[in-house]
Each structure stands twice: as C-alpha cells, then as structure tokens.
Amino acid sequence: MNRDEPRLAVAIVGGLHADARRAAVEEVLRTVPGSIALHHDLSAAADGAVRRSVRDASGSLGSGEAPLVNGCACCALREDMVPELLRLAAGGGHRLAVVELWDSVEPQAMAAVIAAEGAPLELTGAATAIDPALTVPYLSNGDDLAEVGLAAALTDQRTVADTFARQLEYPTVIAVVEDDTSEEPADDGDHALLTQLTPGARQVRVGDGDMGAALLAGFDVEAAAARQHPACALLPQERDDHGVSTFVWRRDRPFHPGRLYEALEDLSCAAARSRGRFWLADRGDTLLSWDAAGGALCVEPAGPWLAALPDAAWEMVPAERRVAASLDWHPEHGDRCQHLTFTSPGLDRDGLLALLDSCLLTDAEYAAGPDAWRELPHAFDKLLAPVS
Incomplete structure (x- = not known):
C-alpha cells in the first residue's frame, strides 16, 4: 500500500x-x-x-x-x-x-x-x-x-x-x-x-x-x-461478590462417559453460564469443549490434546496453545485435564463439586489404565461422532 x-x-x-x-x-x-x-x-x-x-x-x-x-x-x-x-x-x-x-x-x-x-x-x-x-x-x-x-x-x-x-x-x-x-x-x-x-x-x-x-x-x-478457543480460553477466575459466584473446577483424571452423560442436564442448568474443556476416558486423544447458557449445553470436539500429537506437529500449533498446555501439563497425561467454570447468582458450589467429582473415574477404574478406559460405554456417541 x-x-x-x-x-x-x-x-x-x-x-x-x-x-x-x-x-x-x-x-x-x-x-x-x-x-x-x-x-x-x-x-x-x-x-x-x-x-x-x-x-x-x-x-x-x-x-x-x-x-x-x-x-x-x-x-x-x-x-x-x-x-x-x-x-x-x-x-x-x-x-x-x-x-x-x-x-x-x-x-x-x-x-x-x-x-x-x-x-x-x-x-x-x-x-x-x-x-x-x-x-x-x-x-x-x-x-x-x-x-x-x-x-x-x-x-x-x-x-x-x-x-x-x-x-x-x-x-x-x-x-x-x-x-x-x-x-x-x-x-x-x-x-x-x-x-x-x-x-x-x-x-x-x-x-x-x-x-x-x-x-x-x-x-x-x-x-x-x-x-x-477451548484449549486456551481466558476463563473466569474464582470469585464471590454480591451473591454472584464463579466456581472453577480442575481435575487431572478423566470423566466416566456414562456417568457424565447422565449428569448433563443437571450440570447444564447449574449456572447462568459455564464454559471450559474436558476429558472423556473413552476419547483420550480428543479435547472436548463445554459451552452452556440458558439451560442448553453444546459439547463439541476441539481438536486433539497436544499430548496426543507427535513432537514434530508442535511447531504448527499457535504459541498461545502451547503456553496454555504447559500450565496444565501432567507428567503422565500431558495437557489432558478437566477445566470447567460455572458463573451464576446463587451458585451451589458444594453441590456442583460433589456432582462433578462423582462423574470422574473411580480409583479402581482409573487404575485399570487407558486400554480399559477405551472400552467404557461410548455414551457421548449421541452428541459426537462415534468413536472409531
């Protein structure tokens, strides 16, 4: 010009x-x-x-x-x-x-x-x-x-x-x-x-x-x-002001697909707004996005977790994504994690915490390892493409 x-x-x-x-x-x-x-x-x-x-x-x-x-x-x-x-x-x-x-x-x-x-x-x-x-x-x-x-x-x-x-x-x-x-x-x-x-x-x-x-x-x-982008979104932080709360839930263990699916209706209505990324045990390579407002929830694949990519592919990933992954990095799982935020007036933090934790793999299920996780019921095939 x-x-x-x-x-x-x-x-x-x-x-x-x-x-x-x-x-x-x-x-x-x-x-x-x-x-x-x-x-x-x-x-x-x-x-x-x-x-x-x-x-x-x-x-x-x-x-x-x-x-x-x-x-x-x-x-x-x-x-x-x-x-x-x-x-x-x-x-x-x-x-x-x-x-x-x-x-x-x-x-x-x-x-x-x-x-x-x-x-x-x-x-x-x-x-x-x-x-x-x-x-x-x-x-x-x-x-x-x-x-x-x-x-x-x-x-x-x-x-x-x-x-x-x-x-x-x-x-x-x-x-x-x-x-x-x-x-x-x-x-x-x-x-x-x-x-x-x-x-x-x-x-x-x-x-x-x-x-x-x-x-x-x-x-x-x-x-x-x-x-x-769900992988590196600027999500709300923990707050509690004038009756309005933001609850941030983070875990480094995958969800049991069946138990989470059964809880979706309660979770989608638990807050005025909820967002984040999550990890399903039977879809260990796929980062899933969580987007809920007005009682409606949208769950979508948002590409692979970085830990699922070969090292050579990392150079093609935006810097913001690599930085976000490094903050969540786990010695065994890489960037696979649960990171969900719930913001609402009158938020029931204790109820949310109990419900979300109940959807994770139990100690025995977790100890069985990734090969067993992939054999769990693919409950989210109704919302996502069937697991190949």
Missing part, C-alpha cells in the same frame, strides 16, 4: 441490547471528530435484502440495500460491509468508522472479515454494549433466535443465551449503559455477574466520554480468537 493512501480506523460495536448499542455508537460520533457509523439492518431479510445506512453526528449520510446471499442475511452483511468500508476509506475525511452490528450478529466473525482485508482498513477496537440489568434475563433466555425474530439466516439454530454469551466474551471493551429510570435498574449483583463473565475486558461507562479512546486503542484478532 502507498504510504500516502488514507487509512481508516474501524471499530465494531455489537450487542443484543439495541438501545445500549446505539447509545454507545452515538457517544463515539459525538466525541470523535471525523467518525462515521455503518449499520446493516437485518430485520428486513424477509423481503430479500439487508438495509444499509451510514451516518455521522449530524445525521444520515446515505442508505442502500444489499441482496441476500443464499438466503442468508448475515452473509449479505459480510459481502457488503468491506466494499462499503473501502469506499469510505477512499473518500477520505474520516478518522474512525464504527460498524454497528445488528442485534444477533456476533463480533468475532465480522472482526475476522475486516482484519483479513488489511490496509487501508485497520481494526482498532471491538465492543459489546449492554445494560447490566439485562445480563441475567439474556443469559436465561433459551429461546431460539428464530422464535424471537432475530435469526440471521434460515439455518440459524442459535439461542438468545448462547449468542449473548459469545457477544460478551469476545471483545476487549464492554460498553456499560445504565437506565437509572428503569423500574428495575442494575444492582451490585448485576455488575458482579458482568464483571465475572468478562475477565480481561475493559468496562467503559457510556456517558463518561471514553468510548472513542477505547475503540481506538487497538485490537489483536488472533489473540481474541485464542481467548475463545
């Missing part, structure tokens, strides 16, 4: 709470000279198009439509967003373009698209806006997005709760918007829950004038992705 070619800083602001999101964007437009906002409204997808709008602090600067791509509104957003940002960059005169995401659009996918384009676009920030009073209602909402009119594609099977959880946990900035006139304004417990769910994120109160600086501070897409 020519050094004289104009560069355009780009920041993402998302979140299910539309009023909070707009308040955060409006503050940026008011306080950052030369800032502009780009928004794609997916609510008209039933009509076969996504509506695009561009505005600055003075009001609307233009609008248009982008046709759906294979019936997918979110795909249309991806296809239209970068060309529009490049057009704004070429026009010059703009210091910062804020991409205001539609309600259920998650920031990680959009950040990757912008970062992949490179110059003249420079991704400098990603934020999710939320009124803390809505954290519990959103995390408790197990409705499918399609049921509440927020699906981004015909095949969208996400729920309100799991979408909201990922929106919270990806960005490095949480834009806090409080409605003090509400009948149920945020209390200390709401703030404690939000803080425990977003370790490492900076909370910025909308109204204090700091949003612009926070979104221009810089953003590392690879580091953000690593923080989300």
